[in-house]
Amino acid sequence: MKNQKNKIFGSIIAVVLLIGIVFIINDNRKASHVHSSANELRQNNQILVNDTTNEPSSHTNDIIRYHGDLANNYNTVTELTYDSEAIYKVEVINSKSFEYEGVVFTVSTANVVENYKGDVISSFVNILETGGNYNNTEYVFEDSSVLKSGDKAVVYLKKYEGPIPEAQGAFVISGVYQGKFNIDEASGDLLVPAAVEQQELTEVRSLIDLNLE
Amino acid sequence: MKKTVSLIAGSLILLTVLPSSIFAYTYSDNGKPFPDMNFTYYSTLSANYSGPASAAMTDWSRAVGATYTASNSTSKEIHFSDNDYGATGWNATTDHHHVQFSSYDYLDEVRANRHYMGSMSAVDREGVFGHELGHVFGLGHTTDPWTLMCNSLNGRVVVTPQLDDIQGVESLY
Ligand SMILES: [Zn+2]
Numbered sequence: 319m320k321n322q323k324n325k326i327f328g329s330i331i332a333v334v335l336l337i338g339i340v341f342i343i344n345d346n347r348k349a350s351h352v353h354s355s356a357n358e359l360r361q362n363n364q365i366l367v368n369d370t371t372n373e374p375s376s377h378t379n380d381i382i383r384y385h386g387d388l389a390n391n392y393n394t395v396t397e398l399t400y401d402s403e404a405i406y407k408v409e410v411i412n413s414k415s416f417e418y419e420g421v422v423f424t425v426s427t428a429n430v431v432e433n434y435k436g437d438v439i440s441s442f443v444n445i446l447e448t449g450g451n452y453n454n455t456e457y458v459f460e461d462s463s464v465l466k467s468g469d470k471a472v473v474y475l476k477k478y479e480g481p482i483p484e485a486q487g488a489f490v491i492s493g494v495y496q497g498k499f500n501i502d503e504a505s506g507d508l509l510v511p512a513a514v515e516q517q518e519l520t521e522v523r524s525l526i527d528l529n530l531e
Numbered sequence: 532m533k534k535t536v537s538l539i540a541g542s543l544i545l546l547t548v549l550p551s552s553i554f555a556y557t558y559s560d561n562g563k564p565f566p567d568m569n570f571t572y573y574s575t576l577s578a579n580y581s582g583p584a585s586a587a588m589t590d591w592s593r594a595v596g597a598t599y600t601a602s603n604s605t606s607k608e609i610h611f612s613d614n615d616y617g618a619t620g621w622n623a624t625t626d627h628h629h630v631q632f633s634s635y636d637y638l639d640e641v642r643a644n645r646h647y648m649g650s651m652s653a654v655d656r657e658g659v660f661g662h663e664l665g666h667v668f669g670l671g672h673t674t675d676p677w678t679l680m681c682n683s684l685n686g687r688v689v690v691t692p693q694l695d696d697i698q699g700v701e702s703l704y
Contacts, residue, residue, distance in 0.1 A: 382628060385559060385666040386621035387659050389647045391683030419614040421624065421642060448619055459624075460672075480617010480646055494620035515674055515682060 384421075384448060384459045392493045394518045395528055402474035402492045404436030405530070406443060407501075410469040415450030415457075418482050422457040424450030424464040425484050431470070434530050444488035446478050447495075462495035462512040470501040472509060472528065499528070555678055556699030557671035563703045564627050564639070564669045565608065568597035573607035580613045580643055583656035590661050594692040595700045597668075609667055611660075613643035622647045622684055623659050625666040639667045651684075658690030665692070668700045 392398045399405065408428035415424040426445045447464040449457040456463070465471060474497030475489035491497045495512040496519055502508045509527070513519040525531035576584055588599040599609075621644060628638045641663045648656055658679070665680050672682040679696045681687040692700075 382626050384624040384626050386624040387662050388683035389622050391686045
């Protein structure tokens with residue numbers, strides 16, 4: 319009798335476990351789809367509608383996305399702060415996109431509004447980003463659009479070293495996009511992290527979260 | 532009865548603790564960019580890069596049965612190249628282009644950045660190319676360092692496709 323009871327309970331538990339696992343799997347599937355469609359929405363209205371069938375797409379490409387393997391990955395504000403040579407609040411004056419060896423880059427000239435770390439040699443800073451608008455196509459690195467004229471942002475920067483002529487003396491965003499937090503004036507200066515996968519960075523909403531205030 | 536309650540409670544706890552992500556894999560570019568896993572490629576990689584790229588292709592062939600056939604410059608699906616882009620923050624990038632060019636429907640550009648990859652070991656280069664080839668399938672990033680699709684070499688601890696990467700590809704193709 320006791321044995322049978324145990325068997326029954328055993329099977330109940332097995333069923334509960336099974337149902338639970340199925341739910342988790344479904345949830346995960348959904349989660350990743352929601353995640354990607356949310357990212358798609360981030361790309362303003364220019365959503366690249368490219369169905370998953372294999373028919374050749376007849377529409378023009380508005381967005382080309384770079385998927386990159388990062389040289390340095392930052393998961394926390396501490397890592398980002400420690401590894402960056404400069405941390406500024408900037409206001410972008412102008413941006414220029416160009417192509418170098420097949421890759422589209424943008425150099426933005428920005429006013430340094432606030433200096434949190436690093437020496438400000440002048441009140442301006444040039445920022446090199448991968449991606450930009452070039453030949454009627456928007457090039458986006460992962461989910462992050464490059465800075466554009468009028469944008470305000472808190473940026474974690476490293477000196478650019480390399481052959482790109484337009485980028486001599488410029489800085490790059492630490493972690494390509496991870497060290498970029500756009501300031502959304504419409505929402506009362508809430509910070510919008512460019513990082514979508516790094517938990518702590520993705521959750522940043524204010525200067526306090528960045529330990530800058 | 533007590534035993535049962537604790538068993539059920541235990542299994543419930545187990546359920547919540549069970550990997551919140553049984554699958555870590557994600558997709559990019561709305562999923563499947565290629566009709567199948569039989570790729571043609573054209574490589575302009577220099578000597579230190581072509582070996583690791585080939586090794587990465589072999590890794591994916593073993594893992595999911597993909598094929599990679601060398602092709603000429605005008606009818607390729609994947610183009611491998613390497614250049615010095617400087618300290619841009621990325622080791623390599625992959626991007627999908629569609630039609631607009633010519634006879635082929637899709638073209639993925641896999642670009643290695645010598646600035647960072649120049650000082651890597653052959654095995655690390657293999658890992659970077661393998662990661663980029665994961666993007667070619669249409670995979671996105673994970674934050675799990677035990678997957679090839681983890682988004683950065685400095686966090687990633689594997690250089691070949693792992694179960695999760697394989698499951699990601701197999702659910703697409
Ligand atoms: Zn990647």
